[in-house]
Amino acid sequence: MSLKIYNTLTRKKEEFKPIQEGRVGIYVCGPTVYGHSHIGHAKSYVSFDVIVRYLRYLGYKVLYVQNITDVGHLTDDADQGEDKIQKQSRIEKLHPMEIAQKFTQSYFEDMDALGVQRPNICPTATGHIIEQIEIVKGLLEKGYAYEVNGSVYFDVSKFPEYGKLSGRSVEELIAGSRIEISPEKKHPADFALWKKAEPNHIMQWDSPWGKGFPGWHIECSAMSTKYLGQPFDIHGGGLENQFPHHECEIAQSEAFAGKPFVKYWIHNNMVTVNGQKMGKSLGNVINLKDAFKKYHPLVVRFFILQSHYRSTLDFSDEALEAAKKGLEKLHNTVKNIRSAMRGASGENVRIDFDGFKKKFLDAMDDDFNTPQAIAILFDLSKEVNSFLTENGATLEELKIANKLFDELGNQILGIIPENLETQSKSNIENELINLILDLRKEIRARKLWELSDKIRDELNKLGIAVEDKKDGVSWRIK
RNA sequence: GGCGCUGUACCCAAGUGGUAAGGGAGAGGUCUGCAAAACCUUUAUUCGGCGGUUCGAAUCCGCCCGGCGCCUCCA
Incomplete structure (x- = not known):
């Protein structure tokens, strides 16, 4: 089977064929850095992380570009209100660039924790003002824009294809529009490419039209095509950006260059919290830094990947707890495999590893069906464990299982760390634990169950799982 | 008002024409002094409701009922 991707532009799954053989250019809308990242960011960037990982796994040379928006988005509607970063800078009494810097760092911290591999290029909007002005100039020259x-x-009326991504027509937009019509605009659906700055606007630049700042959509057009060319393969982003943001990107870029902008559009769905939309106005936004206090980042990642990227994901404590246990189960299997390898021998292979692998890859090929892929991992886990408990697995089987978990679970999904340690890195700690368990062995021999159970409980509290088995005791770091 | 998505067990969640994955929780069992881990068995004759198409539908079509998103910055 070959990779199929659901393309928002055509509203169906299409076979993926890169524009240039063996190479993939992908651009994903990045965060506006005026606050800490929340679980919505996590869903988006974990999803695209797996998409990029998988494309690389398939052998493509991927160039992944993700912008950092550090200017230009306004708080109210299309072309009014205050710059969000400037607003935050006023609240925190910091320079706008400090705000941008601070939350950019915070963003990468969170993404690193989630195991999201860094994009190849993370361009900032403020670093590409010249490129943005160039496009605006070009659009004016070609008659697609006007200055007021x-x-x-x-000028939306000059671009008949406006609406092709989101399936809207300009007429519909006017009919249902809640936008207050700006007196400067010829048409209510027209959108700003460049905005004149008032003197109190801190972030402003010189332009052929006087001091100002770029409109919201222009940075993505400028930075994506600068690094990926036009057209490029994949443009990703959140569903809520489909309109107007991505629609405007298409209009600008295609009008400017006179050729298609993007081949495949991928949109990931939203996060709800206890069934409700998560939004700033609703006050139910869950920051990642808060979530991580309760759940390990990998649990959050696993939880996200257990639903499809195009489905909404409902965030609840109950669901997160379930995810935590599920991931633990997978990790336990891998730990079991790795510790069993030390004492195993034999070269027989009785498990159909290729079958599991094929099913996993088929699931990924089907528009990155990670929930399905994870289910296969659980099936594999059960199969291997069953051998381990009943017949004993051979060394060769364990080696292949270990490699497969690494390839599928670590390399592609990023949910099984390479260094899933069953022991402490510190030798003295290991020795101490062994010593304690040695003593406990004598205590158990004397049937002092209360005391031996207490030792086990206390060690458990310290994060050391002690398991008494038929042939002795085993322990591992949780 | 317009556009679009969605409704699968107690919870989360795959499956888009061939007879219901997976995880969590629950029940029983193996092992065990106990616990844990792991394994085995079990938990939806049924996929919001009602019609229709079909040899066959959770999957396609129509209507109805619920939930959600976008149309205003948001991942």
């Missing part, structure tokens, strides 16, 4: 009063607007 130091601001420049895109």
Whole structure:
């Protein structure tokens, strides 16, 4: 089977064929850095992380670009209100660039914790003002835009294909529009390419139209095509950005360059919290830094991947607890395999590893069906464990199982760490634990169950799982 | 009002024409002094409801009922 991707542009699953053989250019809308990242960010960037990992696994040379928006988005509607970063800078009494810097760092901290591999290029909007101005200039020259009063607007009426991504028509937009019609615009659906800055606006730049700042959509057009060319393979982002953001990107870029912008559009769905939309106005936003206090980042990652990227994901404590236990189960299997390898021998292979692998890859090929892929991992886990408990697995079987878990669970999904340690890195700690368990062995021999159970409980509290088995005691770091 | 998504067991969640994955929770069992881990067995004759198409539908079509998103910054 070959990779199929659901393309929002055509609304169906299409076979993936890169524009240039063996190479993939992908651009994903990055965060606006005016606050800490939340679980919505996690869903989006974990999903795209797996997409990129999988493309690489398939052998593509992937160039992954993700912007950092450090300017230009306004708090209210399309072309009014305050710059969000400037607003935050006022609240925190910091320079806007400090705000941007602070939350960029915070963003990467969280993503690193989630095991999200860094994009190859993370361009900032403020670092690409010149490129953005160039596009605005070009659009004016070609008659796709008009200048009013130091601001420049895109003229939607000049671009008949406007709406092709989101399936809307300009007429519909007017009919249901809640936007207050800006007196500067010729048409309510027109959008800002460049905005004139008032003197109190801190982030502003010189332009052919006077001092100002870029409109919201232009940075993505400028930075994606600068590094990936036009057209490029994949543009990703959140569903909520499909309209107007991505629609406007298409209009600008295709009008400017006179050729298609993107081949495949991928949109990931949203997070709800206890069944409700998560939003700033609802006050139910869950920051990652808070979530991580309760759940290990890998649990959050696993939880996200247990549902499909195009489905909404409902975040609840109950569901997270279940995910935690599920992931533990997989980790236990891998730990069991790794410790069993030390004492195993034999070269027989009775498990159909290729079958499991094929099923896993088939699931991934089907529009990155990670829940299905994870289910296969559980099936594999059960099979291997069953051999371990009943017949004993051969060394060769354990080696292959270990490699497969690494390849599928670690390399592709990023949910099984390479260094799943069953022992402490510190030798003295290991020796001490062994010593305690040695003493406990004597206590058990004397049938002092209360005391021996206490030792086990206390060690458990310290994060050391002690398991009494038929042929002795075993322990591991949890 | 317009556009779109969605409704699968107690919870989470795959499955889009061939007879219901997986995880959690529950029940029983193996092992065990106990616990844990792991394994085995079990838990939806049924996929919001009602019609229709079909040899056959959770899957396609129609209507109805619920939930959600976008149309305003949001991943």
